[in-house]
Amino acid sequence: MAHSQRENRRMPEVRMSKKLLKVIGKTNAEFRLIGEGDKVLVGLSGGKDSLALVHGLKHIQKHAPFHFEFEACTIKYGMPDEQYEFLSSHCEKYGITHTVYDTNIFEISHDTIRENSSFCSYFSRMRRGALYTFAEQGGFNKVALGHHFDDTVESFFMNMFYNGTMRALAPIYKTGRGFHLIRPLIQARESQLRAFAEENHLQVIGDEACPAMLKEVKMPHARASTKAWLASLEKENKDIFKMFKASFKHIHDDTFLDATRWDRDDIEVESNA
Numbered sequence: 001m002a003h004s005q006r007e008n009r010r011m012p013e014v015r016m017s018k019k020l021l022k023v024i025g026k027t028n029a030e031f032r033l034i035g036e037g038d039k040v041l042v043g044l045s046g047g048k049d050s051l052a053l054v055h056g057l058k059h060i061q062k063h064a065p066f067h068f069e070f071e072a073c074t075i076k077y078g079m080p081d082e083q084y085e086f087l088s089s090h091c092e093k094y095g096i097t098h099t100v101y102d103t104n105i106f107e108i109s110h111d112t113i114r115e116n117s118s119f120c121s122y123f124s125r126m127r128r129g130a131l132y133t134f135a136e137q138g139g140f141n142k143v144a145l146g147h148h149f150d151d152t153v154e155s156f157f158m159n160m161f162y163n164g165t166m167r168a169l170a171p172i173y174k175t176g177r178g179f180h181l182i183r184p185l186i187q188a189r190e191s192q193l194r195a196f197a198e199e200n201h202l203q204v205i206g207d208e209a210c211p212a213m214l215k216e217v218k219m220p221h222a223r224a225s226t227k228a229w230l231a232s233l234e235k236e237n238k239d240i241f242k243m244f245k246a247s248f249k250h251i252h253d254d255t256f257l258d259a260t261r262w263d264r265d266d267i268e269v270e271s272n273a
Contacts, residue, residue, distance in 0.1 A: 011095040014055050014200045020192045024056040024184055031171040033182040034142065036066040040182070041140040043131050044072035044098065046087045046205030048197035049146030053185055054096055055196075057144070070144070071097040073134050075127045077106040086203055103130045132177050140179060147183045150190040153244050154226045162222055166256075168248060189241065 028034055034057075042057065044050045050072075057070050072091055074084050084100050091098035105126045109119075135143050152169040159167040172182045185193065197204050234240050253261045 012093065013058075014094070014196075014202075016052075016055060016059060016196055017192070017199075020052070020188060020196060021056065021059055023188045023192070025060065027171065027187045028060065028184055031182075033144075033172055033184055034060065034068050036068065038068040038142055039138075039140045040068060040070040040142045040144050041131070041135045041138065042070055042072045042144045043127075043146070044074045044087065044091075045146075046074065046084065047146070048193050048202070048204050049148060049185065049190075051090075051202055051204060052188075052193045052196045053144060053146040054091070055094070056184060058094065058096060071099065071138070071140075073131060074098070074100045075105075075130045075134075076100050076102045077123070077127075078102065078104045079106045087205075090203075099134070101130060101134050105130065132175065132179075135179060136177060142180045142182050143175075144182050144184055146185055146193075148185045148188045148190050148193055149241065149245065150227070150230070152186060152248075153230060153241065154223055156244075156248075157230070158222055158226050161226070187245070 034040060040057065042050065042054050044054060054070075054072050061068065061070065074087055076082055076084065088098050088100065103126075105123065109122065109126070131143060147169050156166070156168040159165045169183060169186060171186045172180055174180050196202075230240075237243075254263060
């Protein structure tokens with residue numbers, strides 16, 4: 001057995017439910033997210049979702065019949081009193097390579113954010129860009145984020161209600177920078193990830209770490225109201241998210257008002273060839 005594998009087996013492990021591990025493993029197999037020889041960078045914010053993700057990948061790394069590498073990266077915005085030492089200590093304890101990547105995102109936000117733009121969306125884009133830059137510099141071929149199934153359902157309805165589009169969060173897609181973005185937790189419920197953090201008494205970072213909290217702006221309400229609406233639906237029908245998941249896999253796109261998706265044999269179809 002290789003030295004690194006022996007080290008892996010000696011490392012302490014957090015408790016993760018069999019049900020959650022099964023969801024993560026099934027998602028990886030179903031969408032072929034991680035395979036032999038992959039080098040994966042995980043965006044580690046320090047919240048319950050990203051902490052569950054790094055430990056889920058640690059479990060896969062130990063038990064899967066293929067070899068892959070992964071590291072964690074935390075984007076430092078350059079805010080006053082921004083501290084991530086406890087995250088680095090946590091990763092060291094569990095044998096997870098971790099880097100805190102310094103940026104000046106907070107400083108440049110004073111001049112670059114557009115008027116009436118969403119501060120949360122702005123900082124999310126900037127954080128993603130910094131993570132992509134670190135991935136390019138480190139030769140990673142995949143970047144993993146901790147979005148869960150509640151996130152994709154919320155995004156679906158937010159896009160419908162506020163943008164007039166039908167769009168969710170893909171389990172995997174190729175970015176413009178040439179590597180793939182993957183979401184191994186995309187079929188896990190947020191409640192499972194919350195339970196994971198609570199069971200292991202993990203110190204987690206919440207919204208207080210977002211630079212938008214230091215701005216004197218009205219916080220966005222769309223996601224909070226959508227989350228509350230979905231919670232009320234689930235209270236009335238405990239299986240509603242099961243129906244959402246089934247519908248996301250049974251899409252009859254020729255039934256919508258988009259003529260490009262119809263199979264028409266009664267008219268001549270224009271060709272772009």
